[in-house]
Amino acid sequence: MNKSNPFEALGLPRDPLLLAPLAGVSDHPFRRSCAAQGADLTYVEMISATALLYESRRTYDMLKRHSSESILGVQVTAASADDMGRAVEILARHDFETIDINMGCPVKKVVKTGCGSAILRDPERVLKTVQAACSATDKPISAKIRLGWDQHSLNGLEVAQAAEAGGAAWVTVHGRTRSDDYGMPVNLEGIRQIKAALKIPVIGNGNLFQFEDVDHMKAVTGVDGVMISRGAMGNPWLFKEIRRRDKTVNVDEWEETVLRHLAWQQEEYGDQPGAAVCMRKHLLWYAKGWQGVKPFREAVNEAGSLGGAGELVRNFAEQLRKSQYLFRAPLVQNEAGSRFAWDPKYEMDRRLDRGVGDDGLENLAVHEELSV
Known part of the structure; x- marks a missing residue:
């Protein structure tokens, strides 16, 4: 080497x-x-x-x-x-x-x-x-x-x-x-x-x-x-x-990426129990930056299958297009003190005290602040 x-x-x-x-x-x-x-x-x-x-x-x-x-x-x-x-x-x-x-x-x-x-x-x-x-x-x-x-x-x-x-x-x-x-x-x-x-x-x-x-x-x-x-x-x-050096994420790219992630999740885990729950955290994070996202987040927390989650993603993307909300808002700002406000990993690691081999993901649905 x-x-x-x-x-x-x-x-x-x-x-x-x-x-x-x-x-x-x-x-x-x-x-x-x-x-x-x-x-x-x-x-x-x-x-x-x-x-x-x-x-x-x-x-x-x-x-x-x-x-x-x-x-x-x-x-x-x-x-x-x-x-x-x-x-x-x-x-x-x-x-x-x-x-x-x-x-x-x-x-x-x-x-x-x-x-x-x-x-x-x-x-x-x-x-x-x-x-x-x-x-x-x-x-x-x-x-x-x-x-x-x-x-x-x-x-x-x-x-x-x-x-x-x-x-x-x-x-x-x-x-x-x-x-x-x-x-x-x-x-x-x-x-x-x-x-x-x-x-x-x-x-x-x-x-x-x-x-x-x-x-x-x-x-x-x-x-x-x-x-x-x-x-x-x-x-x-x-x-x-x-x-x-381009922060642009449009709704078509967002939908394609999230659905592809869901497809890979299905390929990896199939329909085994917990597969949809495991994906919920990703969908909550993916929702950050989009307008009118609260109903989508609430529906994600109730999704019982990866197929159902995919339908939620498609419907939400279509809703965004109809509303002419075609680009994701910036996730962080440049102003000092506010640029790093979104820290979901803090919740996952410190509050849940997760360790090696202990994901604690079943608790994410009740930690709704993670998606805020």
Whole structure:
């Protein structure tokens, strides 16, 4: 692997657009929707090394790759360097091009087991964890980190340097600490310092909801690429927007994309119980920005099948055309303080305290504030 340019070695652009592995969200239909709009590299949901080693059926199901996915990564977190090495040995036998180590997940269920952000507390453990992963495979290993545990322990630079010393091909930096909630501004200076100190590429992450956000992060930090997280939820067009610098989403494109996502959902899950419920969150997010959306949201929460959901989408699109409401309104504004107001991932992760393999999606229907 060409460590100086690992992205091109994977067939990616030099400044790739990555889709974050979003727990409870990043299944195949969602990944495929984002890839269709320009995501260069996507990941399956974060995997627990413990569940993998205990041969959890649900965890192995999460590793499924669709034949349409030309490049795919997997992210794993572990309670020890030894567990990480053994887990990567298993993942290396699966059909993934790259493996990422999660050292940033803030969810309590994950952290209390010594995984996710808990690793940030010990840079020596970071070094050993990355070394163990790199020793287990020839595939490129990356690490996703935060700037530290809290504002009193901003050791992100030391952690990033430990990951580099351990053999990481690149590091993704979320510009907050583990203790920060999504209301805390992203610390671009912290990301900049890490980028300036490392020889390997650095990917920036955090509060990227429009192309202006990406431009600003790159200008301030000099990162080599970005990873999109919450900004892609209900807005896979964000990847196209970043490349083409065009925020326009018309009703025809919206309908086509949402129906295609539904078709891929049907292909993946069939008519099994819960398939429609699993899709509800996506439909609520997709509805953001359209006029007269309240009846549609209410109907989505009652949809009992994917076929029924598709009919709701077609009817809503037709209603928009008749009303001459042909373009989606901007999801965020440029004014300081209001640009990042829509944070559905906060509700999913913090309020529901979701962890690895625990999507809690059955609760979304009663959390109507997610669609507001």
